[in-house]
Amino acid sequence: MKQPFIDLYDQYFDDLYRYVYYKVGNKWDADDIVSEAFRKAYERHSTLRENSNAKAWLMTIARNAVIDFYRRRKPAVPVEQLNELAQPGAFEEQFAPDDDLDCVRKTLDLLTQEDRELVNLRYFAGMKNREIGEMLAKSEETIKTRVFRLLKKMNILVTNCLEGARKHE
């Protein structure tokens, strides 16, 4: 049976909000886009098929809402970047200088837009590989491989960052 909309809202609000917040980097716009995304989802809820993945469906709506937002607000952004926009500023000023997470945050800034989107979907929006695959029209196996490679890449970058930080202590 299809989940009632209110259950979807309760279950996925936090993940959706964080996904959007990381993309736009500020509460003001995140609030707008999240409101918009849930409203659209509500209106289209009747079209959600019973056997389809509700989270992938909802996050796709959120992703499109961000694209719409940038179309209006930042139309100079090239089309190919619209899907991949992420704001490195989302974490600014929330870290103590000695926090090792600071290196993880800095490493995110070094990733390609595509990889950053993958991190956002997988870890900040808490999506499963299968759900991401459904969203990006890729197989679950492809996403799994990409995530694995991405973690390895981040590992190296974070290690370098931490070593650099220690040299300056």
Added chain:
Amino acid sequence: MSEGYMEESLHRLKSRLPVDEQLKKRLRASIPGWRRRRIIRRSAWISAVTAMVLMLVFTLQYPGAKTTVEAAALQIRNQVSFVDIGSGTPLGVSEFEGTVYIPVEEGGVHAYDGSGYREVTEREADDVKVDPSGTKLLLSNKGTIGVHDLSSGSYTELLRGDGTALFYEQPTWKDERTILYVKKVIEPRPTHGFDVLESTIYAMDIVSGKAEAIGEGAYPSYAAGSKSIVFQRERDSVYQVIRMELASGDETVIDEGRFPSVSQDGGYVAYVKTETGRRELKPNAYVQEDVDQMWISDVDGRTKRKVTENLPIQTTIDEREWADQLKEGDPEQTLQQSGLYSYYQSSWGTNAESLYVLKGGNAEGAQLRVMRIDFAEEALGAAETVEAFNQARIRRDLDFARSLLRNDPEFVIVSNPRQVSYSVIGSGEEAGRAYVDVEEYWSYTANPAYSIEKVRYYVSASPNGFLIDEMEKRGELTVSERPDGSIELQEEDGSKRTLLTRGDLPKELVPQGDYRFASLAYIPGQNKLIFTIQALQDEEAGQKASVIVASYDAAQKTFEQLGRIDTLRGMNNVGVSNMIVSASGGYAALDLFSDDDPAFGSHTVLIDLKQKEQLSIEEQTGETEATTGFAYYWEGDSLHFMLASGEETIHYKWDAVNKQLHRP
């Protein structure tokens, strides 16, 4: 380090991304109301607003000449933020007879008026002041002061600091040949920062170059008439606005505040004052609120009044949760909160009827804007107050919108649907309460969805004009698309009828290939639907995307094609993202884009629906390099629209009847 560690770190990082719990609660509570495609915006207020109305005696006219009007009696007519500066630190603003001069960080000095927005000089400046004759600009930059001649374009350097310890800054005109400025001497501290060793105000004859020290202080401003200067001085970490008689050197404290600026007639001083408040959540947990407000005062300090209603910023931190984390015996902690906006330097317009203020948003990602506050002896009438509120809400000038409300409702404004226009349709009295009836027009970006809400605004007088006590929705009409693609009208009484189906379209309006209905508007008085047909890219049919604008007379069941857009700036595959129609039904503004445009710009085209004439709005501004533009809202038959070029977003107003460009 392992991949497991990395995953664990990313999960921890996730917890650093905030979730707006207040939005979560508010939005959830509003979901039952979404069935009627509404957004939360007023229902919460109405129940919160009490019916108590303070009927204060209010005098619309104040005796005496303009210069004798006390600051406290100056009424705010309007407040509009009209220039967004994409990035940078507070720069400056100065106005002369309708032309506003703005130094843009690393972008020279620009002028903005009814002729458009243009660069005056590419010379970098961190402050600008136009002289009393409007022919010269006094510029400062990194400790150096000079004069730019507007007619010849020549620049004359007057004072040069060394850029490290000696700075000349904050210049203003005393008269056409005398300037005031501040000489600042600083000493760097061993680690970081610096100490100010000297901050002295000087007057300088720019012809002879002779300078004379006046006294210690900053941000000087000359008060003509009273032959005094007004400036800022810090004493024991408290900023004061002080007036000094030039002849005697006598000083009077006008108020606490910063960035004083005296009007050219010498009558008023504007300044920024910080309201502070401290609340105890528990014995070791406090919230400290420091919220900037703009104030104006008579130069002699006799009367003063606050002219903004800034509000504390909504943070993502739950105060109660934060306080609960502190245990008994933990050291005292204070949660600092600033205002939604900060105000910086201000500058009066030529006739002291307007005050220009740099207004920076404190929410993450917010931009610095130039705001104008208009004053008059006469306060806004009831209908004007309601109009001003609607405009401010559409523009998101929330500090102004809030100042027009008697109570303090919580605002939730979402992107879609959005209000695109309004129309005052009547006023009167109901059980002794004055009201203004408004039709509010709402549209949904790129979708065939439109609604008209009838709202009754209950207003009452206050010492500073009318205030809105309560709003009550009294009816709603919606036009939307059914799942089968037909367009349905839902009347105020809830009855529904099909306005239009795809099959009704006459042959000449039907594209050869695939298409859909896009933005539309309905004019009830004329029983007329203005709608757009989006022809989609359809290779099989050999069709490129284009937009058809048409009207449908629901009574006569007749169609009329009003316009067709196949290309935009020479590019094919045109799409419509938005159409807003003036309340009179005379004009439509369409935001269009081309899929072939690598910059993905949006461009506004205006259609005279009676004459069936099309006009590119951007071409009228002379802003040929604009990367994008979009329609904002209709005020009568005047379209407010925005143009973005580089990092600046400029607000213009187009009088569609007289075909004239204005700044708002």
